[in-house]
Amino acid sequence: MPYHIAPEAVIDATLYTLLVFSLITWTLIFFKIWQFAKNNYYNKQYNTAFWDATDLKAAEQLPPETARGPKARIAGCGFAWLAEMTHPETCTSLKFRGSPQDLLEQTLRKQTQDEQRRMESGLTMLASIGSTAPFVGLFGTVLGIMHAMHDISASGSASLDVVAGPIGDALIATAIGIAVAVPAVLAYNFFQRRAKHHRASLENFVEGFLHIAFGDSNINTSKNKD
Numbered sequence: 001m002p003y004h005i006a007p008e009a010v011i012d013a014t015l016y017t018l019l020v021f022s023l024i025t026w027t028l029i030f031f032k033i034w035q036f037a038k039n040n041y042y043n044k045q046y047n048t049a050f051w052d053a054t055d056l057k058a059a060e061q062l063p064p065e066t067a068r069g070p071k072a073r074i075a076g077c078g079f080a081w082l083a084e085m086t087h088p089e090t091c092t093s094l095k096f097r098g099s100p101q102d103l104l105e106q107t108l109r110k111q112t113q114d115e116q117r118r119m120e121s122g123l124t125m126l127a128s129i130g131s132t133a134p135f136v137g138l139f140g141t142v143l144g145i146m147h148a149m150h151d152i153s154a155s156g157s158a159s160l161d162v163v164a165g166p167i168g169d170a171l172i173a174t175a176i177g178i179a180v181a182v183p184a185v186l187a188y189n190f191f192q193r194r195a196k197h198h199r200a201s202l203e204n205f206v207e208g209f210l211h212i213a214f215g216d217s218n219i220n221t222s223k224n225k226d
Contacts, residue, residue: 011147011173014140018176021129021136025184028122032191036198039119042069043201050075056082056212070115070198071205077111078104078209101214108206115202120195123188130184137177144170 049066053059060079067076081104148167 011140011144011170014136014143014173015176017136018133018140018173018180021133021184022180025126025129025180025187028126029183029187032122032187035119036191036194039069039198043071045069046072046075047205051208070119070202073115074108074111074202074206075209078108078213081107082213101210104213105206105210108209112199112202112206116195116199119198123191123195126184126188126191130181130188133181133184134174134177137174137180140173140177141170144173 045066046062046069049062050059050071053062056079059075062072066072085100085103145167148170
């Protein structure tokens with residue numbers, strides 16, 4: 001005898017799925033708010049201290065409570081590369097073959113990409129939930145309406161009193177799906193814009209670091225003080 005899944009179980013599973021989506025969405029929202037606020041504070045703090053330093057040596061020796069955040073990690077990566085390049089035992093290795101400025105820029109860009117990936121983590125999940133939650137809710141609604149129609153047919157009555165209750169309950173799934181999707185979409189768009197501003201700030205810092213590291217006298221450091 002074939003096993004049939006009860007429609008009520010499928011509808012309940014749909015609602016629980018939307019509940020999980022909602023929990024994930026709000027967890028990511030609060031986490032990303034905290035992450036962006038923390039990194040923005042650290043970046044401003046380090047950016048001010050870095051450009052107030054007299055030279056790269058002084059910037060490298062900034063106290064640990066100041067040297068925190070994405071920009072500090074990018075600068076630390078640059079300081080480490082510069083120190084390794086001047087070391088006689090390592091400066092002859094293949095990774096130092098080429099233009100020093102191009103090689104340092106490659107190192108800083110790679111670290112920038114790593115920092116940006118950290119900031120964009122979770123955004124794909126928000127986009128996925130925002131695009132799929134309405135369809136999950138619609139799926140539950142369709143099953144609910146089919147189940148309601150079956151019950152109405154079995155009862156032999158199609159009066160408003162019989163139809164309104166089951167159909168109304170089925171439509172709740174669609175409403176929940178939309179209610180889950182809207183915060184996810186809005187949060188994704190907001191954090192995506194913040195991530196673009198974050199990337200631009202890091203790229204400006206990298207350009208400034210390169211100019212300072214190679215003694216470009218034409219650099220206008222004021223544009224990096226964001």
